[in-house]
Amino acid sequence: MPRINAATVAEHRARQRRAVLDAARDLLAETGLAPSLAEVGARAGLARSSVYQYVRSRDDLMAEVVADVFPGWADRIRAAIAAAPTPGTRVWAYVESNVAFFSGSEQRVARALGSVVDPAILHGPLQEFHLALQEPLRDALRDLGEPEVDTVADLVDAMLLSATQQIRGTQHGGDADEHRAALAPLRRVLGPYLGLAATD
Incomplete structure (x- = not known):
């Protein structure tokens, strides 16, 4: 079984978190409204469950x-x-x-x-x-x-x-x-x- 490189996992998580924040910022600029986590996931290309790995709620986002x-x-x-x-x-x-x-x-x-x-x-x-x-x-x-x-x-x-x-x-x-x-x-x-x- 291949070993999972901790640095690679950290980089992947950092990229996904960046994608979540960028998606939320872009949606805010476009709509003037706080986006749902589902909307953020769709914009970032992530499942809603993946978004929950980084934020717990819309307010947290x-x-x-x-x-x-x-x-x-x-x-x-x-x-x-x-x-x-x-x-x-x-x-x-x-x-x-x-x-x-x-x-x-x-x-x-x-x-x-x-x-x-x-x-x-x-x-x-x-x-x-x-x-x-x-x-x-x-x-x-x-x-x-x-x-x-x-x-x-x-x-x-x-x-x-x-x-x-x-x-x-x-x-x-x-x-x-x-x-x-x-x-x-x-x-x-x-x-x-x-x-x-x-x-x-």
Whole structure:
């Protein structure tokens, strides 16, 4: 009888768990509703009984999605900020990444989670998500020489919320034109302060 490699079993379980979470996230983005475990299994190509190996209930599934998606979103935005070469472009990368978040499928998932998940479950991950993004923004502003870092960081966030208000109010999120329209006034206001060239 062949021996079962523990690492292979672990990798298989990790792939299946990833498939379950990805399926749940995609269904949330599409429908705005918490999917059933049967729906998740069908999307992931797994039997419903297999889904129960990873989550016990729909509520458990939503809690797992919350624990999974917020750190992933924060990591992608932080990576975009870190890749920018100057303090000014790092702040702009923060702006661009957040507009992309507000106009993409992530915002649809976040909106759906806000309507189907207990606020007590969402509170911690939301706070951690916000703090994870504020740290590199404030670091970039300090490196830019800004003397009132906290005030300017709050102003940047307020401008972002204002510029993306229309996008965030739609179920589908923004298309490419709406994305550009949201960025345009932010670029006009922040570009000179950040020292961005007109063609950046």
